[in-house]
Each structure stands twice: as C-alpha cells, then as structure tokens.
Amino acid sequence: MSESRKPFPFSQFEPKWQSRWDAENTFRTPNPGEASFDATKPKYYVLDMFPYPSGAGLHVGHPEGYTATDIIGRYKRMRGFNVLHPMGYDSFGLPAEQYAIKTGQHPAITTAANIETFRRQLKSLGFAYDWEREIATTDPEYVRWTQWIFLEIYNSYFCEEANRARPISELEAKGWSREQIDAERLAFVADTPVWWSPDLGTVLANEEVEEWKSKGHTVERRPLRQWMLRITKYAQRLIDELDTLDWPEGIKLLQKNWIGRSEGAEVKFQILNYNFQIEVFTTRPDTLFGATYMVLAPEHPYVPLITTEENKSAVETYQKSISSKSDLDRGDLNKDKSGVFTGAYAVNPVNGEQIPIWIADYVMMGYGTGAIMAVPAHDDRDFEFATKFKLPIRGVIQPKEDWVNLAVKQYLDLSSSIDSVSTYAEEDEIKHRLEHGVWIYDKLAFVQAYTELGVSINSGFLDGLTTAEAKSKMIDWLVSNNQGKRKIQFKLRDWLFSRQRYWGEPFPIIWKDGQHYALPDDQLPLLAPPLDDYKPSGTPDPLLSKATEWVNLPDGFTRETNTMPQWAGSCWYYLRYCDNKNSDRFISKEAESYWTSEKPGMVDLYVGGTEHAVLHLLYARFWHKVLFDLGHVGTPEPFQKLVNQGLILGEDGQKMSKSRGNVVNPDDVVKEYGADSLRLYEMFMGPLEQVKPWQMKGVEGVSRFLARVWRLAITEEGEVSDKVVSEACTDKELSRVVHETIKKVGEDIEKLSFNTAISQMMICTNAFTQAGKVPVKEFIQFLTVLNPFAPHLSEEINEHVTKAFNLPTASLSESVWPMYDEQALVRTECELVVQVNGKLRDRIWMAMDASEDDAKALAFTSEKIKELTEGKELRKVIYVPGKIMNLVVS
RNA sequence: GGCGGUUUGGCGGAAUUGGUAGACGCGCUCGACUCAAAAUCGAGUUCCUUGUGAGUGUGGGUUCGAUUCCCACAGCCGCUACCA
Numbered sequence: 026m027s028e029s030r031k032p033f034p035f036s037q038f039e040p041k042w043q044s045r046w047d048a049e050n051t052f053r054t055p056n057p058g059e060a061s062f063d064a065t066k067p068k069y070y071v072l073d074m075f076p077y078p079s080g081a082g083l084h085v086g087h088p089e090g091y092t093a094t095d096i097i098g099r100y101k102r103m104r105g106f107n108v109l110h111p112m113g114y115d116s117f118g119l120p121a122e123q124y125a126i127k128t129g130q131h132p133a134i135t136t137a138a139n140i141e142t143f144r145r146q147l148k149s150l151g152f153a154y155d156w157e158r159e160i161a162t163t164d165p166e167y168v169r170w171t172q173w174i175f176l177e178i179y180n181s182y183f184c185e186e187a188n189r190a191r192p193i194s195e196l197e198a199k200g201w202s203r204e205q206i207d208a209e210r211l212a213f214v215a216d217t218p219v220w221w222s223p224d225l226g227t228v229l230a231n232e233e234v235e236e237w238k239s240k241g242h243t244v245e246r247r248p249l250r251q252w253m254l255r256i257t258k259y260a261q262r263l264i265d266e267l268d269t270l271d272w273p274e275g276i277k278l279l280q281k282n283w284i285g286r287s288e289g290a291e292v293k294f295q296i297l298n299y300n301f302q303i304e305v306f307t308t309r310p311d312t313l314f315g316a317t318y319m320v321l322a323p324e325h326p327y328v329p330l331i332t333t334e335e336n337k338s339a340v341e342t343y344q345k346s347i348s349s350k351s352d353l354d355r356g357d358l359n360k361d362k363s364g365v366f367t368g369a370y371a372v373n374p375v376n377g378e379q380i381p382i383w384i385a386d387y388v389m390m391g392y393g394t395g396a397i398m399a400v401p402a403h404d405d406r407d408f409e410f411a412t413k414f415k416l417p418i419r420g421v422i423q424p425k426e427d428w429v430n431l432a433v434k435q436y437l438d439l440s441s442s443i444d445s446v447s448t449y450a451e452e453d454e455i456k457h458r459l460e461h462g463v464w465i466y467d468k469l470a471f472v473q474a475y476t477e478l479g480v481s482i483n484s485g486f487l488d489g490l491t492t493a494e495a496k497s498k499m500i501d502w503l504v505s506n507n508q509g510k511r512k513i514q515f516k517l518r519d520w521l522f523s524r525q526r527y528w529g530e531p532f533p534i535i536w537k538d539g540q541h542y543a544l545p546d547d548q549l550p551l552l553a554p555p556l557d558d559y560k561p562s563g564t565p566d567p568l569l570s571k572a573t574e575w576v577n578l579p580d581g582f583t584r585e586t587n588t589m590p591q592w593a594g595s596c597w598y599y600l601r602y603c604d605n606k607n608s609d610r611f612i613s614k615e616a617e618s619y620w621t622s623e624k625p626g627m628v629d630l631y632v633g634g635t636e637h638a639v640l641h642l643l644y645a646r647f648w649h650k651v652l653f654d655l656g657h658v659g660t661p662e663p664f665q666k667l668v669n670q671g672l673i674l675g676e677d678g679q680k681m682s683k684s685r686g687n688v689v690n691p692d693d694v695v696k697e698y699g700a701d702s703l704r705l706y707e708m709f710m711g712p713l714e715q716v717k718p719w720q721m722k723g724v725e726g727v728s729r730f731l732a733r734v735w736r737l738a739i740t741e742e743g744e745v746s747d748k749v750v751s752e753a754c755t756d757k758e759l760s761r762v763v764h765e766t767i768k769k770v771g772e773d774i775e776k777l778s779f780n781t782a783i784s785q786m787m788i789c790t791n792a793f794t795q796a797g798k799v800p801v802k803e804f805i806q807f808l809t810v811l812n813p814f815a816p817h818l819s820e821e822i823n824e825h826v827t828k829a830f831n832l833p834t835a836s837l838s839e840s841v842w843p844m845y846d847e848q849a850l851v852r853t854e855c856e857l858v859v860q861v862n863g864k865l866r867d868r869i870w871m872a873m874d875a876s877e878d879d880a881k882a883l884a885f886t887s888e889k890i891k892e893l894t895e896g897k898e899l900r901k902v903i904y905v906p907g908k909i910m911n912l913v914v915s
Numbered sequence: 916g917g918c919g920g921u922u923u924g925g926c927g928g929a930a931u932u933g934g935u936a937g938a939c940g941c942g943c944u945c946g947a948c949u950c951a952a953a954a955u956c957g958a959g960u961u962c963c964u965u966g967u968g969a970g971u972g973u974g975g976g977u978u979c980g981a982u983u984c985c986c987a988c989a990g991c992c993g994c995u996a997c998c999a
Contacts, residue, residue, distance in 0.1 A: 032954080275919050275994095282918070285998065307999060320999090362997085385997095392998045399999085405916090406997055516998055635993080672993090709940070711928055716920090716992070720927065726940050736955090781929070784939035791939095794956095858935045863980045864967085865935060893967075903979055909934045913979045 032732035033739075035699030038821040043151055051838050052102075052153040054109050056604065057619045062107075069106040070620055071098045072599055072664075074633030074641075075113045077591075078139035078161075079120060083146040084681070085689045085707070085719065090632040090670040092704045093713050093779065095152045097630060099813035100774045102153075103842040109620060110153060111602040113160035114140050118591050119225070122528040125559040132528040132559075136163055146692065150700045151816050153838070158605050162594025163528075167601060169550030170611035171593050172533040175212065176543050178651055179534075182209035183258035190258075190654035203540070211255045211651065212522070214541065219521060221247040226561020226568060227525040230590065246348065249565055252523040252532065252587060256647045260284050260515040263646060269625040271666040273714070276638045283639045285516025290500050292398060292509040294319060294371040296331055297379055303327055303371060306393030306514050309400065310503065311495035314484035315421035315462075316398035317411070319371045319382045320364065322390040323347040331382060333368030340365055340384060347386050362387055362410045373398075374508040375499075376485065385410060393514055401474065402464055408474035420462020422479040422492070429459045432472045520644065522590060525567035527559055529588030537582045553588070595641055596648040599628055599663060611657075618659055626665025627658065632713075635669045642667070668777060671715040673707075678718045689719050701815035702728040708779035708814065730787055731818055734811070737793050738804065738822050745829035746799075754800035760849045762792040763803045767845040770810045779814070786811055801830055812837040859884045860911040861893045877904045884910055 046052060055062040071094045076087055091112075098110035116139075121132035140161055147154070160167055181190040196206050207213065219228040222237060222244045228251070229237060234244055256263075264284050267277045289308035296303060305319065321328055323344045332340045343365045364385025371382050387406055388397050401411035402420040411418050433456050458464065459472070462483045478492035486502070487495040503509030523532070533544040533551050544551060554575040559568065569586040570576060576584045597611070604616035621627050627649075642664070649663040674680060675687025682688065694703045705727040711717040740746050754760045766789040773782035789807055793799050805823060812819040820837050827834045852873055857880060859867045867887045871880060881902060884890050894914050901913040 278919070279994075282995080287998075289999085305999080309999080387997045387999090389998070397999045404999070406999075409997090514998080638994080709927090714920095715928095717927070720941070722941050723927065726927095730940080732955095780927095781939080784929075787939055856935085860934085860980075861967095863978095866967090868935075901979060903934085905934060909980085911934080911979055 032728065033699075033735035033818065034743075035701065035817065036696075039149075039151065039700050039817040042817045042820050043148055046151075046153070046838070047148070047156070050157070051836070052110070052155050053157060054107060054111075054155040057615050066105055066107040068109065068620060069098075069101045070109045070599075070622075070628045071101070071630045072110075072602075072628045072632070073112060074631070074637060075115050075595070075598060076143060077115045077118055078136065078143045080124070080135070080139055082139075082142050083691050085691050085694075086634070086670075086673050086681075088150055088691055088703060089673060089707045089713070090634070091147070091150070091152055092707050093668075093670065093777065094630065094632050095704075096708070096774060096779060096813040097777075099153050099816065099838070100771075100842065102838070103809070103813075103840055105841070109158075109602065110155065111158040111160075111605075112147060112152070112154040112156075113158075113598055113602070114143065114162065115591065115595050115598070116140060116161045116163040117529045117594055119227075119526060119528070122526055122559060125527070126561075129559075131555055133163065136161075136528075149695055150691070150704060153816070158602050160598060160601050160605050162598065165550045165552055166608065167594065168530050168552065170601065171530050171589070171597070172544075172549050172551060173546065173611060174597060174648065174652070175530075175589065175593070176533055176546075177655060177657070178254060178648070179210055179212040179543055181211045181651060181655060182206075183211060183255060188262065190651050192655065207541075211258070213253055213255065214250060215253050215519075216248050217251050217253070217521065218246050218248045219251055220244045221249065221565055223563055224561065226563070228521070228523070228565070230521060247565060251521055254520040254522045254647070256520045256644075257515060257517055259647050259650055260286065260517050261513075262650060263517075263643065266625065266646075266650075266661060270662060270664070271626075272664075273667065273669060276635070276642070276667065276669065279638045280643055283517065283643065287514050287516075289512055289514065290496075290503060290509050291394065291512040292374065292503060293507075294374065294398070296327075296382075297370040297372060299331065299369075301327075303382075303396050304394045304509075305396045305398045306512060307398055308514075309403065309492075309496070310499040310509075311481060311484075311487060311490075311492050312400040312403050312421050313373065313375045313398065313499055314481075314487065315400040315402050315419045316373055316380060317401060317417040317419055318380045318399045320385045320388045320397050320399055320407075320410070321367075321382060322388045322395040323384045323386055324390040325384070325395045328367065328384055331367055331369035336366060336368035340367055343384065362406070362413050364410065364414070366414075374503070374506070381416070383410075383414070391518060392516065402462060403474055403476055405474045405476060418464035419483060420459070420464055420475065421481060421484045421487075422462075422475060422477075423482050424459060424475045424479065425477065428475065428477075429456060432459055435472070520647075522593075523587035524590050525565065525586075526588050527553060527556060527568040529553075529590065530593055531569060531588055532585040534585035535578060535582045536585060537580070541585070542582075551584075592641060592644045596645045597652075599631075599645075600652075600658065617657075621659045622665060624665045625660055626662040627660045628664045628666075630666045630668065631664040632668045632670060634672070638669070668714065670713050671711075671717060673710070674716065674718040676719050676721065681719075689721075694724060698724050698728045699731075699817070701731055701818045705731065705783060705814055709783045711780055713777050713779065727783070730783075730790065731815060733790050733794065734815075735818065735822065737790065737799050738826055745825050748797065749799045749801055749804060749826060749829070751801050751830055754803050756796050756798075756800075757849075759792050759796045759800075760803065761852070762789050763807060764845040764849040765789075767806060767810055767843050768850065771842065771845075774813070783814065786814070801826060801832075805832075806843040809837055809840050809843055812840070855907045857884075857907070858909045859887065859890055860909065861890065862913060863911060866890060866893055873907050875906065877902070880904055880906070880910055884912070 073091050073094050094110060098108045101108045116136045121136050124135050125132045180193045182193055182196060184191045190211060193206055193210060196209065220234050221228050222242050224242050225237060228249065229244060238244055264281055264286060267280060287308050289306060290310040291304050291306050293302040293304050328340065362385065364383045367382045367384060369382045370379040373380055399407040401407040401416065401418040403422055433452055436455050437452060481487040481490050481495045487498060490498060500511050531551050531553050533549055534541050535544060553569060554572040556571055567586040576586060578584065600612050603620045604612040607613050622629060645663050649658060650661060652658045653661050675685060677687050679685055679687060691703060702724055706724045709727050710723065738746055738749050766785050769785045770782040808819045808823050823837050824834065854870055855873050856868045857871050858865060859869060867889045869883055869887060871883050894912060897914040899912060899914055903911040
C-alpha cells in the first residue's frame with residue numbers, strides 16, 4: 026500500500042511519538058528518593074509475563090496481554106497512580122545453546138541479537154514501559170542476585186514448628202553437625218533418578234521430557250547427583266494461601282491438584298519370615314480388612330530381599346522390562362495391568378491374614394511409600410489387577426441397592442448374550458454375593474469395583490460404621506497398636522533444580538572432599554567461562570566441566586559444574602524491576618516496601634498465558650515465600666491478581682504453527698495497518714481470557730474505525746477540519762453519548778472488558794459523525810479516553826487540534842482521565858416495551874418516570890394492544906419503569 | 916478416565932440482582948459519488964412455511980417473563996493422567 030493510499034498517516038506519526046516518548050522518557054516511573062517522586066500518589070504495579078527472546082521474534086500472542094496491561098497502565102496513570110509497568114527478557118534457555126552447538130557462536134551473542142529484535146518490536150507497538158527498568162535474566166548483574174537468592178535458600182532450613190524458613194545459622198548456633206545441617210537445607214544434593222538425554226547432553230525436568238522426545242531426542246532414566254529445592258515443605262502453605270489471591274478459580278484448582286494433598290494413613294505390614302515391615306500409604310484405611318494382596322513398585326528397595334529363589338528370574342526380567350520404560354509409557358501405552366509374584370507374603374496387621382506380595386508397574390516408587398495394600402473390591406486398579414491374576418476379592422463396604430441391581434442385570438444380559446448357562450446359578454446368588462462382599466473373581470466382566478463410600482461390612486470392629494467414622498477408628502487402632510499412623514501425602518515432589526547445560530546460571534558453590542560450600546557474596550556473579558565447543562560430551566558430566574581451568578581452584582577446591590534451570594530467573598524478576606539498578610541488594614528495603622501492597626500479593630495485576638499455570642507460578646510463589654520468611658520481602662505472595670489471556674488461533678481456527686502456515690507476524694500487521702490498529706484489533710477480538718481466532722478482515726475493521734476518528738478532525742490535506750468547532754456542545758444526544766462513553770470505557774477498563782469499551786468508542790465516533798459538528802471540548806475528552814488503546818493516533822490528533830484552537834498542548838499521556846457528567850447521562854423519555862402474556866407486542870414512547878397507571882393508560886391507546894386484550898380478563902400487570910410492561914390476560 | 920473451560924446469526928462477539936436476544940465489528944445486499952473501480956457516505960441484513968410463527972447446544976423444570984436460575988444429557992477445546 027502506498028503512503029497516499031493509507032487512510033491515515035500512521036507510518037509517519039507512530040515513529041514520531043515513539044521516539045518522543047523515548048527521548049522524553051515519558052513513562053519513567055520514579056522510585057522513592059528520586060527527584061520526581063510524588064509520595065502522595067498511590068502505587069499500581071501491572072506486570073506482563075516477560076518473553077523468552079527466541080529467534081522467531083514476537084508473535085501475535087505477545088501483544089495480546091501486553092496491550093491489555095498497557096491500557097491498564099496508561100489508564101491508571103491518568104487516574105493519578107504511580108504506575109510500575111516494566112518489561113524484560115527471560116533470556117537463558119536451551120534453544121540459544123542448541124544454536125551455539127550448530128554455529129559455534131557464543132549464546133550471549135545470539136541472545137543479545139534476539140533481545141534487540143524483541144525490543145524493537147515492542148517499541149514499535151508503543152507500549153508505555155519504563156525502559157530504564159528493563160532487565161534480562163542473563164545480565165551479569167541479574168545473575169549475581171539470582172545466585173545470591175539461591176544462597177539464601179541454601180543457607181535456610183524449614184522450621185516445622187514455626188511453619189516457615191529460618192537461617193541455617195540457627196542450627197549452627199545449636200551446635201548441629203555439618204552433616205545434620207546439610208540434611209535440613211532448603212537446597213540440597215541428592216542422588217535421584219533423572220531424565221538424561223545423551224544427545225542434548227543434559228538432564229531434563231519431567232515436564233520437558235515429552236517436548237524434546239517429540240523433537241526426536243532420546244531420553245533415559247539415570248540416577249545422578251542433583252541439586253534439589255525442598256518445595257515440598259511449602260506444600261500446605263502453597264495450597265492454603267491460594268485462597269488469599271484473586272486468581273481464576275481454574276488456575277487455583279490446577280495448582281491444588283498439582284500439589285495433590287491427600288489424607289490417609291501409613292500402615293505397617295510385617296513380612297512373613299523376615300524381621301522387618303513394609304509401609305504402605307492408603308487413603309482408605311477403612312478398607313484394610315479387604316486388603317487381599319500387596320503390590321510394590323518394581324524399583325522398591327525391598328524387592329530383592331524378599332523375592333524367593335523360584336520367583337527370582339521372573340521378578341528380575343520384569344524389573345528390566347520396566348526400567349526401560351518412562352513414567353509416561355507406563356501410564357499411556359500400558360493400559361493392561363502387568364506384574365509378577367515375588368513369592369513373599371505380608372501379614373495384614375488387622376486380621377493376621379497372610380497376603381501375597383506382588384510387584385507391578387501400576388505402583389510408582391515416587392509417590393507415597395512405593396508400596397500399596399490392594400483392596401480390589403473397592404479400587405478400580407486393584408480390581409483390574411486382581412481379576413487378571415485371579416487374586417481374591419473381598420467386599421468390605423455395603424454397596425448401594427441400585428448398584429447391586431445394575432450389576433445383576435448386567436450379569437444376566439451378559440450370560441444370555443453369550444448364550445451360556447450360568448455356573449453361578451441364580452440371580453439370587455449373585456445378588457447375595459454382591460451384597461455381602463463375597464465376590465467371585467472369575468467371569469467378573471459384569472461388575473466393577475465399588476468405589477463409593479458407604480458402611481463397613483466384613484470388617485470386625487468397623488462393621489456398621491460409615492466410611493468417615495471407620496477411617497478415623499482404624500487410624501486410632503493402628504496408632505494404639507503401633508501398626509501405623511495418620512498421614513498426609515502430597516503429589517508434589519522436591520524440585521530438581523540442576524541442569525547440565527551451558528546457558529544458565531552456574532551454582533555459586535564449590536566443593537572439596539565431597540563437601541559443598543557457598544561462594545562468598547563478593548565473588549558473585551559467578552559467570553560461566555566461554556567454551557570452544559558446546560557439543561555434549563555424551564556423558565552426564567555437565568558442559569561446564571569441560572572448562573577445567575575454571576573448574577579447578579587452588580587448595581583442592583573445585584567448582585560445581587551444574588547450572589540452574591530457566592525457571593530460576595523468572596522466579597524473582599518482578600522484584601528486580603522495582604529496583605533494577607541496585608548494586609548493593611537485590612532490591613532495596615525502601616523500593617520493596619513502596620511497591621508492596623497491603624494485600625497478600627505484591628503485584629497488583631499479572632497477565633500472561635495459561636501455560637505457566639503450575640510451574641512458573643508455583644516456583645515463583647515458593648521463592649517469594651522463602652524470601653518472605655527470611656524477611657526480605659513484605660508480602661507472603663508475589664501476584665495478587667492473575668489474568669490469563671486466551672490463546673489466539675489462526676484464521677483456520679487451529680493453533681498457529683509454521684507447519685500449518687497460519688502464523689500471523691505482528692511486524693506485517695504494523696506495517697500494513699499501524700501499531701494502533703494491531704493493538705485495537707487484539708483488544709476488540711473478544712474477551713481477553715477467551716480463546717479466539719484471528720481475522721485479518723477484523724484488523725481492517727478497526728483500522729477503518731481509526732480512520733473515521735482521524736477524518737472527524739483532519740482533512741485530506743492534513744489540516745484541522747472546519748467540522749471541529751470551539752463552541753460548547755448544544756446537541757444533547759451527542760453530549761449524552763460522549764459522557765456515556767467516558768463512563769463505560771472507564772468501567773470496562775477496570776473490568777478488563779476491552780472489546781466492549783472499544784465498541785462504545787465506535788458508537789461515540791458514529792455519534793460525532795452523525796452530529797456533523799465536532800465540539801472541541803467533547804472531542805478532546807473522547808481522544809483522552811481513546812488514548813490508552815490507540816496512543817499514537819490520539820496524541821497526533823490532539824496535537825493538531827490543540828494547536829489549531831490555541832489550547833494548552835499537554836500531551837494526552839500527561840492528561841487526567843475525564844470526569845463524566847451525571848446530568849448529561851439522564852434520559853427523560855424512554856421507549857417502553859409492552860408485552861402481552863410475556864410476548865413483545867408494541868413499544869411506546871413515554872416519560873421515564875411515568876406512573877404505572879399512566880403507563881397502562883398509554884399502553885391501551887395502542888391498537889395492537891387493544892386488539893390482543895379485547896374481551897379478555899386482565900389478571901396481572903408487571904411494570905418495570907423505563908423498561909417493560911407485561912399485561913397478563915386470559 | 917479425571918479436572919477445567921466452552922456452546923448465541925454466514926463469521927468474531929454483545930446482553931446475567933431474570934425484563935426489547937443479536938450491541939459493536941466483519942461479511943453480504945441495495946443506493947449515492949465515479950467514465951469505471953477502489954476508498955468513502957447512506958439504507959438494510961437471525962431464520963422460515965411471513966405467522967397472534969420459531970429462535971441463545973439438546974431435553975425437562977421454576978417464573979407473568981429465562982441466553983441469565985435449577986435438574987439431566989451432548990458436542991467442541993485445553994490440561995492431566997494408574998497419585999494408592
């Protein structure tokens with residue numbers, strides 16, 4: 026499109042305003058202590074999830090959330106807030122390193138180039154960021170404080186009594202040994218089975234495995250020495266304190282399920298002919314009388330001990346077949362239950378029964394104790410296993426009658442359909458067996474485990490109790506007989522915190538004689554040395570171990586060669602924005618306390634995609650809580666209000682992807698329609714949180730709207746149109762629409778309902794067009810309201826108009842949000858809807874405040890209404906003034 | 916399998932202390948301007964068997980009145996997955 030064909034000259038004025046904002050530092054947010062700081066202004070912290078600066082540049086999903094926060098930020102500024110609205114880059118990560126392997130280029134170089142691109146793209150959209158607060162997680166000064174926070178975590182333990190972290194020095198003061206202390210640290214070293222990828226040359230987090238496997242990389246399970254963070258200590262607080270946050274309920278639930286709290290009991294089973302016990306975790310201690318076998322995870326340490334000679338080879342073969350499968354395969358591909366008998370028996374503590382011990386891959390070593398008591402009558406998985414291997418099934422919960430009847434019916438259907446004579450004789454017998462828990466484990470296709478709660482049967486001292494009562498009574502029995510205890514189990518595991526990559530923060534840790542030591546603060550930041558070759562060595566040694574000069578220190582010390590995962594930087598970046606230039610602390614006390622809310626969460630509004638619902642948002646909460654416990658921050662939570670923007674799909678309604686060829690590049694849209702059009706379109710598509718498809722025609726639509734606003738005031742020659750007049754507005758209807766718009770747009774921004782705000786501004790523009798004359802006062806009010814959405818266009822028009830009318834030429838960015846006039850909103854007349862028996866029959870103009878009798882009288886002047894009610898009895902009249910009148914007749 | 920979200924014209928969507936369903940935009944139709952087209956402006960646009968008609972995924976319920984509240988079910992999307 027040539028310049029002359031453009032409906033308004035955005036390609037001239039957009040760069041103009043962007044460079045002016047840059048040069049004048051318009052959106053600089055002063056901190057306490059700065060000259061321009063105004064202590065009377067309230068603070069507002071609105072945050073975007075910062076991007077990973079990939080080589081592909083910004084995609085249209087980024088500006089969705091970024092525009093939303095930009096509108097809020099600009100609006101809050103106009104409302105007199107000191108707004109913190111920063112941007113940065115989550116710049117460590119595997120792709121930069123993969124690129125380095127291919128090209129030999131240092132990741133710092135490609136990362137810097139990518140950041141450059143992102144910054145240019147972000148600036149081209151006119152976001153009102155305080156660019157002086159920009160950070161990148163790879164900046165040495167940033168790395169320094171990431172490492173410092175790690176050491177804070179390393180130097181802390183979790184005090185159970187206080188339910189919070191405390192400095193490790195307290196334990197030193199108590200005279201604890203080095204070994205005892207290391208066992209308590211919130212950052213600790215453990216040998217753990219991890220996912221190791223030989224061709225990537227690193228371990229991967231569980232959640233990363235699938236992604237890299239799908240890209241053709243291989244992964245295998247290996248026990249390796251790893252750094253872990255003790256996030257499990259915070260499991261309960263991470264659940265409880267969600268209630269204090271203004272987050273979408275779905276996200277809260279996702280986190281709760283991820284943490285996965287379940288209440289139950291740990292039960293000890295004596296192993297027959299051995300002098301030790303195996304503990305199992307169960308959420309249903311009330312069904313202990315129904316435990317007819319035990320299952321251990323194939324990796325359970327007791328398996329080799331208890332396996333009998335004759336079962337040994339089968340057990341070992343099975344273990345081998347399992348170790349090559351991933352957890353995912355174990356779940357996904359292996360729907361069929363498998364397992365083998367160890368030859369050993371356990372003793373059910375409650376009835377002395379000897380029950381066989383099996384191993385099976387449906388029991389995971391990583392959850393609970395890696396061993397279960399199987400109650401096939403009341404657990405689907407156990408039931409499936411028991412029927413497959415013909416293990417006994419005993420019902421211990423009285424099933425409901427309709428369940429029994431259904432099962433009997435299914436049995437009858439089944440036996441008639443296969444046309445065989447039932448070996449179980451009568452319907453009555455089946456029914457009797459089901460009711461009394463005397464389950465038959467042969468030909469059970471007609472029945473499933475009874476997993477509902479109920480009343481205990483066949484359970485000795487529990488008989489007749491409800492499930493809740495029975496659970497509690499059984500736990501009491503276990504405790505008093507020293508056979509078990511109450512137990513709360515979490516799914517959440519400790520956080521595997523080390524990677525063998527190059528492009529991440531090195532651990533500020535050194536080793537000597539198998540003992541780790543913290544690097545002193547004055548040696549931070551510890552940066553990774555440049556390497557000649559970034560290729561993985563093929564061994565699980567971290568890449569950094571290749572830099573032998575860097576690794577080997579005097580006096581027999583060596584450096585830790587693992588690096589931190591990408592999450593580390595994103596765990597605290599919102600804190601650094603508050604005080605990003607501080608070289609003495611990660612954030613000054615003054616800055617921290619100024620930007621902290623009275624509410625539990627520090628950041629007032631956090632906008633980003635759902636993909637971070639658990640990991641990033643859980644990790645950041647965890648770090649924040651540790652920092653809170655140690656007195657470094659004043660709130661227990663990082664993010665008070667969270668909003669998830671919905672995914673933007675391609676025009677075909679599918680997820681955007683290169684392979685589908687439906688990717689929209691924001692640069693192209695800016696070039697063709699301008700930044701304001703892109704911003705406005707992304708907000709006009711639909712509700713922020715909703716998934717919605719892209720439509721190029723929609724961009725044209727909002728672009729046309731902006732062009733109409735432009736033409737209201739500016740002629741083709743670029744002069745201020747003579748339609749714009751200085752006289753006060755005499756058009757009551759126009760005045761009403763303008764004030765309605767001021768009101769509604771403000772309310773809608775507060776609700777984050779940007780699409781409806783825009784539609785109201787369209788209505789307002791149409792009203793100006795209809796009116797023919799554009800009163801300058803009302804028009805500037807409208808431009809002010811439009812400014813957060815389309816900052817360039819509104820500023821440009823405002824500049825033209827204020828100059829032409831010799832008005833003060835303050836930029837809209839420095840303006841105050843206009844007040845609307847209640848008087849101007851008042852309507853005196855309305856079109857009342859008249860219904861007969863609930864159906865719309867007529868509309869009649871009348872005074873807004875007409876009395877019911879007057880309104881009724883007016884309604885009956887209508888021919889239609891007369892016709893429809895003639896000769897009928899008027900039973901009831903419902904009258905809602907200004908809205909509706911319903912005449913009920915019969 | 917579990918959890919969450921969602922379902923309204925040809926399309927994106929609007930409307931909930933229950934009160935005119937389809938705001939606003941796209942698309943389409945017609946008109947004006949033009950030699951013509953584009954752009955722009957104006958009018959119209961839920962559907963049909965044009966009726967005292969039907970209609971917000973389907974079936975029921977509450978109500979003078981239901982997109983909105985209740986019950987049951989279904990489709991689509993996302994996340995998660997043998998968690999004992």
